[in-house]
Amino acid sequence: GAGVSQSPRYKVAKRGQDVALRCDPISGHVSLFWYQQALGQGPEFLTYFQNEAQLDKSGLPSDRFFAERPEGSVSTLKIQRTQQEDSAVYLCASSTRGGLLSGNTIYFGEGSWLTVV
C-alpha cells in the first residue's frame, strides 16, 4: 500500500521475552519516528531517524529499547527483556525531508499492539 506499514499488528509476549517491531515508511520518506502510546494516553515520542542516522533517541525509556534503520528505509524497534509496563501501542510515522513549517505532513501507521503477560 501507499501508507506506513507496521508489523506485527498484534504481539503477545511473555515477560522477559525480546520483541522486534517493524516499520515500512512511505517510499521516499527521509524522516522516521517511533512513538509509544499507552492505553488512554496520547502518543509519546521515542526516537527519530533522518535516513539511516538516528538523530534523537531521547525518548527511549530505558536501555532495553533499541531502534535501527540501517539502510535508511525499513526500521526496527527492539525491546529486550520485556516488562508489563512495556504494554502499549507502538506507532511509526514518516515524512519527507524538511520540517512541518515547510508544509510537510507526518503520516502515522496503524501501530503494533504489544501486550506483555
Add this chain to the structure above:
Amino acid sequence: GQQLNQSPQSMFIQEGEDVSMNCTSSSIFNTWLWYKQDPGEGPVLLIALYKAGELTSNGRLTAQFGITRKDSFLNISASIPSDVGIYFCAGSKETSGSRLTFGEGTQLTVNP
C-alpha cells in the same frame, strides 16, 4: 512526560451539535496540529497551523493557533456520527525533525 493539557477529556453530544475542545501548554510551540484517531488505527491529520493567530478550516472543522503560541482550539460544527473518535492536539518546536508532543486526547461520542 507530556506537556500539553487537553480538555475536555470526553464529550457526549447529540448529532447536529457543535463541539469545541482546546489545548494549552506551558511552553511555546511553532506548529500546532490536530489529529483524529479511530479505534485500532493510527492518528490521522485533520488540520495544521503554522502561524500565531492563524485560523484554518477544513470542512466542518475549524482550528486556531493562539497568539501566545501556547494554545490552540478545535471546533467541529454540525456533528455527525462518524465524528466519533479520539481527537489529539500536538505541538512541534521544529527540533528533531518535527518531533511532536501530544495532548492526552478528547474522546468524542455523538448520539444519533
